[in-house]
Amino acid sequence: MALDKTGYPPLDFNTFYNVIDGELSSTPNNVRYGINPITLENNPAVPISSLHDVNRAVEAAGRAAKSWAEVPWDKRVSAIREYANAIEDKAEDFVRILMKETGKPVNLARTEISTCVQYLREFCQLSLPSEVIEDTEERKVVTRYVPVGVVVGIAPWNFPVQVSCMKMTPAILTGNAYIWKPSPYTPYCSLKFAELGQRFFPPGVLQALSGDNDLGPLLTEHPNIQMVSFTGSTLVGKKVMESCSKTLKRVVLELGGNDPAIVCADVDPASVAKRIASIAFCHSGQICIATKRIYVHEAVYDAVLAAMVEFVKTLKLGSGEDAYTGPISTIDHFKYVKGLLASVESAKLTVATGSTKPPSDMSGYYIVPTIIDNPPDDARVVIEEQFAPVLPLMRWKDEADVISRANNTNMGLGASVWSRDLDQAERLGKQLQAGNIWINTHLEIQTSTPFAGHKQSGLGIAMAVDGLKACCNVQSIYTRPADSTT
Template sequence: MALDKTGYPPLDFETFYNIIDGELSSTQNNVRYGINPFTLEKNPAVPVSSLHDVDRAVEAAGRAAKSWAEVPWDTRVSAIREYANAIEDKAEDFARILMMDTGKTVNLARDEISTCIQYLRGFCQLSLPSEVIEDAKERKVVTRYTPVGVVAGISPWNFPVQVACTWMAPAILTGNAYIWKPSPYTPYCSLKFAELGQHFFPPGVLQALSGDDDLGPLLTEHPNIQMVSFTGSTPVGKKVMESCSKTLKRVVMELGGNDPAIVCANVDPVSVAIKIASVAFCHSGQICIATKRIYIHEAVYDAVLAAMVEFVKTLKLGSGEDAYTGPINNKNHFEYVKDLLADVERTKLTVATGSTKPPSDMGGYYIVPTIIDNPPDDARVVVEEQFAPVLPLMKWSDEADVISRANNTNMGLGASVWSRDMDQAERLGKQLQAGNIWINTHAELQTSAPFPAHKQSGLGTAMAVDGLKACCNVQTIHTRPADGTT
């Protein structure tokens, strides 16, 4: 087989397979087709996995996990680094497929691939050595971390490869085998990521299974899978947890978010408006940690609103390099967003910019970036996670009151405070009930910092050493000298 410039067999980005035990695997006529969010045309066929496919993958993963766990840490690090280099070599091809997958603009697709590479390399800089608790003549106590075995990763449709890398890399690095289940809406880039990985990991260490909504339960209930990582909505997360409980699987979840931002009276209105809107409307708001509720001090409310409206009017919809945001990813969510906007219209909320109707001159799942001016706190657009380019702005005047309003949700993924007074910013930030607090910024992540979730936004902690530990069993060894020894 001819090799491409990277030294590996070229990837065929037109046909898509499961990856089972180091090989491409089809399901013959049992296939499904994704939809391109830009054009609403059918994407290529992908497999619909059956229990037979799951059993084959789990059996291969079980075998691989035993031998991979014995591979030295540095060797596993080298394999992941080489894998990251190969992804980088094919970054443009992956970005093109990711656009077809997700509806991301070309710049956002490139950014997701670049972030995946950063994550893979970043995790390789971490370590998880044994910890000596006590080392005395009469007793030694050591804690070490051993791989759980087979990890199934269920990834979302909004960031299908980036989110998967937050669990795939730690799982493989710590000596586990990883079975990747992409969303039925966005399987394409994930399958090719896994296919490329076969050049760097032994058969069974990294596998991928495409399927429909029936595939997830086959993994979460499988008796020979020891851990499930899930990223998605809170309602589905509850079902995943219930399913995993049948076999007492380890489960880690990153679920919904309804992130508030508190804007104080002393900010620069234009600067803050642009920074917040840039995050809120990125990827059409389809980001779990996007700002979704903005509380602005009444002293600067009108100025921030005006600046944000002017900025949002400049945001171009489309797919090219001059576009800021693309369409909604899939029809089901598109219909939800349309219903949410219909509720805005029914309840006669004030639309500062945008529209309650999709644009009539674009063929994909497009929604016009829309700002809602000072809706009541019980409006659907405030209470629900929009996951869309629809942003409510509300006034506040009292610190205790705005903290209460910001915390009045069962979600607790992220929150931000914007103030020139750092004492005020930190005071407010410490009162917010969320796993990730940002001061004068939002949605910044790095592999060296834990990414936790509070309330019903998740379970367990991703990233950093905490993410490595989540993929491991903790083992404590207590040692005393044998009788008669000194």
């Protein structure tokens, strides 16, 4: 058999296994099948992990964590960088399977894989040295950061590998063992990422378990797991936190968002409309920090609405090179979105463009990009996170009023202000209750900058040095001379 650049047989993207203790592991009598949201055909079989599989993985992770923690930082960095190179070499293979499980158009799938490579490399530019708090003749005080041990990452279905790389990389870099638990809807790319990782990490350092809805609790309640990082809905996040509390696990939660965008009176309507709509309708709105509620000053409301409608009409549905908007990724969420659109219809809200019905000429889980014109603030399409290509635009006049309306949610992941007057934009932005504030942009995150949510949008921090610290226990060491009288 021909070997690839790493000296291993090529990855087989037609068969999928758990990765446990450096080996591929199947569950031949217990499998499930994902659904391609573009074609509605079954994807290949994937394992349904049992408690036995979980115990094996956790035991292997526990062994690996002890030895991996002793590996020098620069050696860990080298392994991660080699892993990033291997992913990049197989990018188009990963793109194809990512499209089949998420429904992403090809260019968006390529962006997700390239972003994974970027995150892996950029995390390697960070460091977490010991901090000298005090160093005198009488006393030396040093704070160091030691790995927690076994970390579980529970990934969402909308960005199954990109979000996982935000969790996995800081965990492994800081000396932990990592167990990758993908969404039941989108396990395929994740399992292959983990399989590829066996070429660069010792057995047990990087593992992956596929399963159904029963798998998550088996991990969150396991006594020998020290940390869980979860991305998903606020409802499920609360259950994860409750489950982890039984063993006082470290928990990092990145939960739902209902990001407002405030558009001020001095903007160029055509430019702002296109930029906001590009963000709001990317991946059919299935992005936690996409713009989901747009408040437009009454002086430019009609112009912004008209420009946005014209731009949205040009967005092509599908999966090819020219497609911008793909299908809803899962059947369950597709049903939810259809119910949300039914509420738009029953409330007799004004549809500026789009439709309250799925397109009849497409077989996948497609929803036409839809804009709702000035719905009331208590409409479902405003108060709920749509996570769909359904966008409400609303008028505002008074600054205090629009800030109150924008903050009137239990979510606080992101928010943006759009204005040529940067003083006004910053004044408004500082009043918004969200962990990520953007001025004249949105949806930008980077490994060098902490990422967190306010209110019920999350707990803990991802990215940056704070994200590294989240995977560690803090240890403070106080040292005095042996002959000290104190």
